[in-house]
Amino acid sequence: QVQLVESGGGLVQAGDSLRLSCAASGRTYGGYPTGWFRQAPGKEREFVAAITLSGGNTYYADSVKGRFTISRDNAKNMVYLQMNSLKPDDTAVYFCAADELSSTVVGGHPKYWGQGTQVTVSS
DSSP states (O other): OOEEEEEOOEEEETTOOEEEEEEEEOTTOSOOOEEEEEEOTTSOOEEEEEEOTTSOOEEEOTTTTTTEEEEEEGGGTEEEEEEOSOOGGGOEEEEEEEOSOHHHHHTTOOSEEOOOEEEEEEO
Protein backbone atom coordinates (compact mmCIF):
# COMPACT_ATOMS: atom_id res chain seq x y z
CA GLN A 1 0.00 0.00 0.00
CA VAL A 2 1.11 3.55 -0.78
CA GLN A 3 0.18 6.60 1.27
CA LEU A 4 0.27 10.05 -0.30
CA VAL A 5 -0.08 13.40 1.46
CA GLU A 6 -0.34 16.71 -0.40
CA SER A 7 0.60 20.13 0.93
CA GLY A 8 1.28 23.65 -0.32
CA GLY A 9 -2.16 24.82 -1.36
CA GLY A 10 -3.55 28.20 -0.45
CA LEU A 11 -5.27 31.39 -1.55
CA VAL A 12 -3.43 33.46 -4.15
CA GLN A 13 -4.14 36.12 -6.74
CA ALA A 14 -4.17 35.61 -10.48
CA GLY A 15 -0.63 35.61 -11.82
CA ASP A 16 0.89 34.29 -8.61
CA SER A 17 2.78 31.03 -8.15
CA LEU A 18 2.50 28.05 -5.81
CA ARG A 19 4.41 24.84 -5.38
CA LEU A 20 2.51 21.78 -4.27
CA SER A 21 4.27 18.87 -2.61
CA CYS A 22 3.33 15.20 -2.41
CA ALA A 23 4.98 13.08 0.26
CA ALA A 24 4.87 9.33 -0.37
CA SER A 25 5.33 6.43 2.02
CA GLY A 26 4.27 2.85 2.55
CA ARG A 27 5.51 -0.72 2.54
CA THR A 28 5.24 -1.10 -1.22
CA TYR A 29 6.49 2.33 -2.15
CA GLY A 30 9.83 2.47 -3.88
CA GLY A 31 9.01 5.18 -6.36
CA TYR A 32 6.03 5.02 -8.72
CA PRO A 33 4.82 6.88 -11.75
CA THR A 34 2.95 9.78 -10.19
CA GLY A 35 0.51 12.42 -11.31
CA TRP A 36 -1.42 15.46 -10.23
CA PHE A 37 -5.16 15.78 -10.73
CA ARG A 38 -7.63 18.47 -9.76
CA GLN A 39 -11.32 18.78 -9.14
CA ALA A 40 -13.31 22.00 -9.04
CA PRO A 41 -16.74 22.17 -7.36
CA GLY A 42 -19.39 20.55 -9.53
CA LYS A 43 -16.86 19.32 -12.08
CA GLU A 44 -15.20 16.03 -12.91
CA ARG A 45 -11.73 15.29 -11.68
CA GLU A 46 -9.25 16.10 -14.43
CA PHE A 47 -5.69 15.17 -15.25
CA VAL A 48 -3.09 17.89 -14.74
CA ALA A 49 0.38 16.38 -15.04
CA ALA A 50 2.30 13.12 -14.64
CA ILE A 51 5.89 12.00 -14.24
CA THR A 52 7.57 8.63 -14.69
CA LEU A 53 9.46 6.77 -11.97
CA SER A 54 12.82 8.15 -13.00
CA GLY A 55 11.48 11.58 -13.83
CA GLY A 56 12.67 11.20 -17.39
CA ASN A 57 9.27 11.76 -18.98
CA THR A 58 6.55 14.24 -18.09
CA TYR A 59 3.04 14.82 -19.39
CA TYR A 60 0.74 17.82 -19.11
CA ALA A 61 -2.82 18.77 -19.82
CA ASP A 62 -3.10 21.41 -22.51
CA SER A 63 -4.69 23.79 -20.03
CA VAL A 64 -1.54 23.94 -17.89
CA LYS A 65 1.21 23.34 -20.43
CA GLY A 66 3.84 26.05 -20.23
CA ARG A 67 2.67 27.19 -16.79
CA PHE A 68 2.97 24.10 -14.57
CA THR A 69 5.99 21.86 -14.05
CA ILE A 70 5.97 18.45 -12.38
CA SER A 71 9.16 17.11 -10.82
CA ARG A 72 10.30 14.57 -8.26
CA ASP A 73 13.02 13.81 -5.76
CA ASN A 74 13.04 10.07 -5.19
CA ALA A 75 15.65 10.31 -2.44
CA LYS A 76 13.09 12.27 -0.43
CA ASN A 77 10.03 10.37 -1.69
CA MET A 78 8.60 13.66 -2.92
CA VAL A 79 6.78 14.81 -6.03
CA TYR A 80 6.18 18.48 -6.76
CA LEU A 81 3.95 20.61 -8.91
CA GLN A 82 5.24 24.10 -9.60
CA MET A 83 2.34 26.29 -10.70
CA ASN A 84 3.09 29.65 -12.31
CA SER A 85 0.84 32.29 -13.83
CA LEU A 86 -2.14 30.95 -11.94
CA LYS A 87 -5.61 31.72 -13.23
CA PRO A 88 -9.00 31.68 -11.50
CA ASP A 89 -9.84 28.60 -13.60
CA ASP A 90 -7.05 26.77 -11.77
CA THR A 91 -9.08 26.91 -8.56
CA ALA A 92 -9.66 23.33 -7.41
CA VAL A 93 -8.66 20.67 -4.95
CA TYR A 94 -5.40 19.19 -6.19
CA PHE A 95 -4.67 15.52 -5.67
CA CYS A 96 -1.47 13.55 -5.90
CA ALA A 97 -1.89 10.03 -7.27
CA ALA A 98 0.36 7.10 -8.14
CA ASP A 99 0.32 3.66 -9.70
CA GLU A 100 2.72 0.93 -10.73
CA LEU A 101 1.87 1.63 -14.37
CA SER A 102 2.57 4.90 -16.12
CA SER A 103 -0.31 4.30 -18.49
CA THR A 104 -2.89 4.28 -15.70
CA VAL A 105 -1.57 7.54 -14.27
CA VAL A 106 -1.57 9.34 -17.60
CA GLY A 107 -4.93 7.77 -18.39
CA GLY A 108 -6.46 9.14 -15.18
CA HIS A 109 -7.02 5.93 -13.20
CA PRO A 110 -4.16 5.42 -10.73
CA LYS A 111 -4.61 3.19 -7.68
CA TYR A 112 -3.31 5.40 -4.89
CA TRP A 113 -4.63 8.86 -4.03
CA GLY A 114 -3.90 11.53 -1.49
CA GLN A 115 -6.52 13.57 0.37
CA GLY A 116 -6.01 16.70 -1.68
CA THR A 117 -4.97 20.30 -1.04
CA GLN A 118 -7.09 23.34 -1.88
CA VAL A 119 -5.83 25.92 -4.36
CA THR A 120 -7.90 29.08 -4.73
CA VAL A 121 -6.99 31.77 -7.26
CA SER A 122 -8.77 35.10 -7.02
CA SER A 123 -9.18 37.47 -9.96
